[in-house]
Amino acid sequence: MKILTGNDLRSGAVVWWNGSGWSLFVDDAVDAGDDAEEILAREEAARRVNVPYAIDASIDAAGHVRPAHIKDRVRALGPTVRRDLAVPTADKTGWDWVI
Amino acid sequence: MYQYDSYDQAMVDARVEEFRDQARRRMEGRLTEDQFKPLRLMNGLYLQLHAYMLRVAIPYGTLNARQMEALADIAEKYDRGYGHFTTRQNIQYNWIKLEDAADALADLAKVEMHAIQTSGNCIRNISADHFAGAAADEVVDPRPYAELLRQWSSFHPEFTYLPRKFKFCVIASAKDRAAMRLHDIGIRIVRNAAGETGAQFYVGGGMGRTPMIAPLVRDFVPIDQLITYAEACLRVYNRYGRRDNKYKARIKILVHELGAAEYTRQVEEEFTHLLSVGVEPPREELARIAEYFAPPAFRHPSESWDLEQLQSKAAGDPSLRWDDGFGLWVRRNTHPHRAPGYVSAVISLKPVGGIPGDATADQMRIVARLAREYSFDELRVMHTQNLLLPHVRIADLPAIWTVLNAAGLAAPNMDTIEDIIACPGLDYCSLANARSIPLAQRISERFAKSGRTEVVGELKLKISGCINACGHHHAGHIGILGVDRKGTENYQLSLGGSEAEDVSLAKITGPGFDEDGVIAAVETVTDVYLGARTDGERFIDTYRRIGMEPFKEALYG
Numbered sequence: 269m270k271i272l273t274g275n276d277l278r279s280g281a282v283v284w285w286n287g288s289g290w291s292l293f294v295d296d297a298v299d300a301g302d303d304a305e306e307i308l309a310r311e312e313a314a315r316r317v318n319v320p321y322a323i324d325a326s327i328d329a330a331g332h333v334r335p336a337h338i339k340d341r342v343r344a345l346g347p348t349v350r351r352d353l354a355v356p357t358a359d360k361t362g363w364d365w366v367i
Numbered sequence: 368m369y370q371y372d373s374y375d376q377a378m379v380d381a382r383v384e385e386f387r388d389q390a391r392r393r394m395e396g397r398l399t400e401d402q403f404k405p406l407r408l409m410n411g412l413y414l415q416l417h418a419y420m421l422r423v424a425i426p427y428g429t430l431n432a433r434q435m436e437a438l439a440d441i442a443e444k445y446d447r448g449y450g451h452f453t454t455r456q457n458i459q460y461n462w463i464k465l466e467d468a469a470d471a472l473a474d475l476a477k478v479e480m481h482a483i484q485t486s487g488n489c490i491r492n493i494s495a496d497h498f499a500g501a502a503a504d505e506v507v508d509p510r511p512y513a514e515l516l517r518q519w520s521s522f523h524p525e526f527t528y529l530p531r532k533f534k535f536c537v538i539a540s541a542k543d544r545a546a547m548r549l550h551d552i553g554i555r556i557v558r559n560a561a562g563e564t565g566a567q568f569y570v571g572g573g574m575g576r577t578p579m580i581a582p583l584v585r586d587f588v589p590i591d592q593l594i595t596y597a598e599a600c601l602r603v604y605n606r607y608g609r610r611d612n613k614y615k616a617r618i619k620i621l622v623h624e625l626g627a628a629e630y631t632r633q634v635e636e637e638f639t640h641l642l643s644v645g646v647e648p649p650r651e652e653l654a655r656i657a658e659y660f661a662p663p664a665f666r667h668p669s670e671s672w673d674l675e676q677l678q679s680k681a682a683g684d685p686s687l688r689w690d691d692g693f694g695l696w697v698r699r700n701t702h703p704h705r706a707p708g709y710v711s712a713v714i715s716l717k718p719v720g721g722i723p724g725d726a727t728a729d730q731m732r733i734v735a736r737l738a739r740e741y742s743f744d745e746l747r748v749m750h751t752q753n754l755l756l757p758h759v760r761i762a763d764l765p766a767i768w769t770v771l772n773a774a775g776l777a778a779p780n781m782d783t784i785e786d787i788i789a790c791p792g793l794d795y796c797s798l799a800n801a802r803s804i805p806l807a808q809r810i811s812e813r814f815a816k817s818g819r820t821e822v823v824g825e826l827k828l829k830i831s832g833c834i835n836a837c838g839h840h841h842a843g844h845i846g847i848l849g850v851d852r853k854g855t856e857n858y859q860l861s862l863g864g865s866e867a868e869d870v871s872l873a874k875i876t877g878p879g880f881d882e883d884g885v886i887a888a889v890e891t892v893t894d895v896y897l898g899a900r901t902d903g904e905r906f907i908d909t910y911r912r913i914g915m916e917p918f919k920e921a922l923y924g
Contacts, residue, residue, distance in 0.1 A: 339793065346417055
């Protein structure tokens with residue numbers, strides 16, 4: 269699946285396209301499919317998110333969204349060395365999937 | 368230390384308001400990211416993995432207590448309560464919001480600080496020996512010359528759009544504690560046989576994807592021609608540097624491709640021309656600057672102790688734990704001072720298992736208080752990602768250590784395998800391929816737990832999370848480079864680097880390792896060292912004597 273991500277213009281926070289807007293939680297990301305380019309162009313023009321881009325991802329057996337590349341997995345939760353600063357998640361698997 | 372005049376302050380204040388307007392226009396959608404990016408970078412505002420990052424310049428690593436307290440306030444007010452001190456004597460904040468950035472810059476300006484020229488293809492923060500003005504072995508305090516270079520290079524219209532970023536370093540001793548020859552221009556202030564002060568120019572060094580040691584270009588530039596010679600070096604680079612290829616755009620490539628002799632010939636020609644034009648600031652300006660760096664009023668040696676007196680007095684106080692606490696810290700973390708009865712004291716930002724270079728706002732305030740109380744209101748940021756109290760009475764060391772120890776800032780590990788330089792790596796940096804910090808944490812934990820840190824002695828371990836080498840891995844006695852291997856972290860090990868006066872570049876041992884493997888590999892190479900060393904040999908000495916083969920044999924069989 270293709271999901272969309274970027275950084276919020278004002279705060280810089282990592283955000284994920286949830287189908288109607290941008291969410292802080294990777295699990296909210298939806299498959300943009302063939303609409304990815306159109307959504308990116310529209311959101312770029314709206315200037316709410318800095319340089320949004322499409323990435324490969326998958327859904328695991330428990331239904332969680334997993335970005336394909338390690339860099340985006342680190343972006344999803346925050347620095348692995350400062351878990352106290354992590355983006356909150358309902359995902360009970362914690363950090364196991366990030367690295 | 369240097370204080371802004373009204374002109375300096377007006378420039379910085381104006382820049383803050385200019386940026387405030389630029390940021391507002393970006394947030395209102397009137398600037399695209401392509402338009403805004405070069406503007407924010409000129410003010411030190413990057414966009415990293417998780418957020419905007421603000422890099423604040425600390426000129427030649429020198430700051431006072433008030434400035435450190437302001438850095439702490441910014442960490443709490445606009446960030447998440449901490450900052451990261453870097454290998455270029457700067458501080459970085461990892462969580463700054465664009466909507467707050469101008470306010471943070473305004474707060475910095477109130478204490479004569481800024482983030483100007485901490486990014487972009489311009490002359491960056493001038494770095495210097497962190498012991499400047501304190502070291503027993505320096506010819507002269509190099510900071511007035513670094514400050515002169517800072518003023519010359521700030522907003523210099525000709526050098527604002529260089530082919531690539533440009534880094535100066537200034538030292539004034541035979542010992543190199545600042546990786547001087549791994550800078551675009553390294554300057555060593557010297558005295559000639561006639562007792563005149565001048566500057567040696569080393570040009571074309573650097574780390575990154577093409578590490579090079581800067582060759583000596585001029586052995587003695589009269590000090591009243593320092594800026595003219597620097598300008599000549601920059602002019603030749605600005606004229607012929609490779610703007611067509613980012614990876615070949617640093618001055619080291621130009622010097623290498625032209626050859627040091629031809630580059631020098633062109634610089635000398637330009638230098639002769641510039642001497643006729645007259646670009647050197649008046650000597651009175653250097654004298655004015657130098658007054659700010661006059662030595663503090665050190666107390667008479669009779670009002671302090673020497674180290675032997677300290678040991679005998681501390682031995683009688685069990686709370687100081689001379690053998691494994693305070694005494695070890697004194698042996699490891701203090702440095703000889705020019706004034707009798709004084710030392711410089713290194714404040715380690717490398718607690719066992721900690722994040723190299725990180726300090727909380729509370730820790731910054733504690734350090735500021737110590738500087739005010741015990742070190743003539745002066746602090747330094749070291750390129751090793753530690754802090755320094757440059758001028759402390761030996762008699763005050765017990766009180767200082769007690770405060771540091773309570774704050775988790777008394778790790779006795781300067782220049783040991785626990786004193787690891789590590790870049791932010793994939794935990795923070797958008798350029799990184801692999802994480803650096805977890806390796807540093809695990810290696811320091813492993814050596815501390817086994818008690819081998821002290822046995823191994825001086826061993827400089829440096830870790831970079833990508834080829835840009837912010838973690839100085841090329842210059843590590845042991846270097847580790849993180850790479851992306853088919854989507855997973857992999858680490859190349861290298862041996863034999865040094866950033867000191869015996870400068871050398873590390874060589875790769877062979878195939879890379881995963882995270883567990885590279886940590887075991889570090890242990891393996893230290894085993895080889897311990898088995899082969901002769902009396903007094905450091906790791907780097909043994910490596911140079913026995914070569915790479917015994918280490919490769921142990922690593923790969």
